[in-house]
Amino acid sequence: MPPLPPSFTDTLKGLPGYDPEAFSAVHASGERITSVRLQPQKTTGIAGLFPQLDVTPVPWSRYGYYLSSRPSFTFDPQFHAGAYYVQEASSMFLEEAIRQTMDLDEPLKALDLCAAPGGKSTLIQATLHPQSLLVANEVIKSRAALLSDNISRWGADNVVVTNNDPRDFSRIGEYFDLIVADAPCSGSGLFRRDPEAIDEWSYDNVMLCSQRQQRILADALPALKAGGVLIYSTCSYAREEDELIMDWLLENFPLENIPLQLNPGWHIVETLSPQRQAAGYRFYPDQVKGEGFFIACFRKYGEAAPHKKHRGQLSLLPPREVARIQPWLNVSDEHMLMLHQDEVIILTPHMAEELPLLQKNLYIRKAGVKAGQLSAKDLIPDHQLALSTCIAADLPATDLALEDALRYLRKDELQLPDIAKGWTLMRYNGMNLGWAKVLPNRVNNYYPKELRILKAGTPE
Template identity: 70%
Template sequence: MSSLPSAFMDTLDQLPGFNKESFLEVHNSAERITSIRLHPQKATALFPELAPTPVPWNRHGYYLSARPSFTFDPYFHAGAYYVQEASSMFLEEALRQTTDLSQPLKALDLCAAPGGKSTLIQAVLHPDSLLIANDVIKSRAGLLADNITKWGADNVVVTNNDPRDFARLEGFFDVMVVDAPCSGSGLFRRDPEAVEEWSQENVILCSQRQQRILADVLPALKPSGVLIYSTCSYAKEEDEDIMEWLLENFELENIPLSIDPAWNIITSVTDQYKAHGYRFYPDQVKGEGFFIACFRKKGEEGITKKVRQQIATLPAKETARLLPWLRDAANLTFVDHKGEVIILRSSIATELPVLQKKLYLRKAGVKAGQLTQKELIPDHQLALSTCISAGLPAVELPLEHALRYLRKEDLQLDLSLKGWTLMRYGGMNLGWAKVLPNRINNYYPKEMRILKAGMPE
């Protein structure tokens, strides 16, 4: 890889736990770490041939001994796992130590694209919780929505808003995750081209932007609520200095975490406020560079008067037509949105009018599809959802046919089934096809299809 700039290395010398010799050695080595996090409702163990070993700070995280071709893995497209950098999976441990995950919570992942942290948060929250996954950039919010679709959860709302917009929801969130845009030095080993873009001037600009983001969004955190701040930067200006700035300017208190010494995570204590943050160095942990710190907003949570929100739910007669497609339907609410049925966890459905009024919503819950007089035309989101019935007509495809389906190619199958049918691989839904007397129509979304030719090696 490109040699690390001397100006960059000079900024690291005084950092807590930094070891220059081993740091340079790992950046100059050819080793690359691949890790995935399994979907707890879809997958158990995958890639047995790649000898997965657990990520120590995440219940569903695994290291792979080699990097497979995820593009040609139908499990990937089914949302059975998320390919996520191992250090950032520590967010689960931070959530477990700072929040009561046995209770329904309102959570915000502010800088969420492409979706790794959002899917992690959703997996550990109580199922009746509300998660808002946001990204300010329109194209990235679209990618985020696609990955949330693969994850299949009915309690996630994807938004495309500037951080300042969330101030309209004053005191709304119990927990807020801000994985802030940063100078990216923690990912130099994974992305050598980023080395060329590093400068101390950019570090300062990122630090200023991080302050703006945090100041804009903090009004939306309720008293006693938890803020989790993280970056993939080593820079003190983006890490410890931001901690000090938060404690200096806002009614926050730092939350120290309990760290297993065997994890080799470095605890950093700030000079003025003695606040604890946690540094991940790639020569000391099996992962990339990462920083995380946790805070609680001071003050007692007041009793808020709940205003009952009216939501246009589907009539009972139409709802009855949906029930055969779903499991656990008693906990679901159905909303008619521009001729399409949206499925939401009932516990969060009443929040939808408030969110629609205050934010730009890119995706909410699970799109079931379009109800016509004759039938439900099911949406791809329903196929990948965790609320879909296990008893619907389905065809188990071998790998070659699964990849043909995922390329949106014609399928030549001898089927006795008729009508809407789930295409599956390894017991996991890939999407819909409609079986007609003389052909099979492939309904895999064109924008999500595999474009590469070939088969996995």
């Protein structure tokens, strides 16, 4: 990678934990760290996923692992099945921050404010109580589509994906127990992973990002309950985007800083803001096995008032139609089935209770799990159902060899003799990839066209 410009490194002088020689050396080394985080509802362990690699745990994440080398994720059907998410290890510390600041024995309402592409949203979902409600928001429409796809691949049934400006959430009032704001930033913490970003860095952009971060936080904080927690993070080293934002928050909003307990063996650097002495945490790639990252936690003063329920009604599926859907699902009778534009949506009870309020105030791209469309005779199952954790375990399924699994994921023609006719799950290593419909003389591949593998090649 190109050398780090003095215009950048000069801004780091005096930062807590900054070692100029070690910092420059680790960037010059070309070392690449690869880490993944498992979807615990789809896989029981890391060994079966990457038997050819050495794996070691990410110390601050229950389901995070370092891989000894980077495999071809594109050509791993388990990736497309949602068995794991490829995520930078330092950012997985969000899990530890949530564990230290939230009561995870209770269902919570959480907002991932700047959520695309979905790494932190899937981490939050796996960390919270299973009956919690997570709203994953992305302001940019194209990135909201990517976020929605990644949430669907993860398979969770308690996530709402929204496409809103942060200021829109103030319409809900003090609603969320947790807001995570992984704010857009100048990106200096990812220079090692993305060397081309070095040429795009400038101090003017740092200041522009700092102003944008302040606007995002100011717009969203009215939606945080009194007593609720704000977790703020960036992948920037800049004081203006880290410590100075902590001081700005404490000077302008009814917040208190929440210090975290660190294991000294993690080599995470505690930093204090210059005015309020608020505690934040810096990750340097020469000291942790990961990229540059910053995180800080705050609690809103006061006691939360009871939130008024919105009286809107959902269009629930009639009982006779519910009976047709139940064989496809493993969910309890408490789950609700909603009819939306001729499609059946699976909702958790908590989501069904809250969805009318969210629908009234936000643009919703995805809620719960899309089961499919009801025809006169059958359910036409949706891809979301195939990848969800809601799906019944005893549906017709065919386990594919690697070559056939990749052919399916490319949406190529399949030759599958001697299997039962009708809707069939295509699987690899016991994990659902999607649907095919077996007819007397052919197999129709229902893998979504927009998700298909376009690259030629095979796993490395």
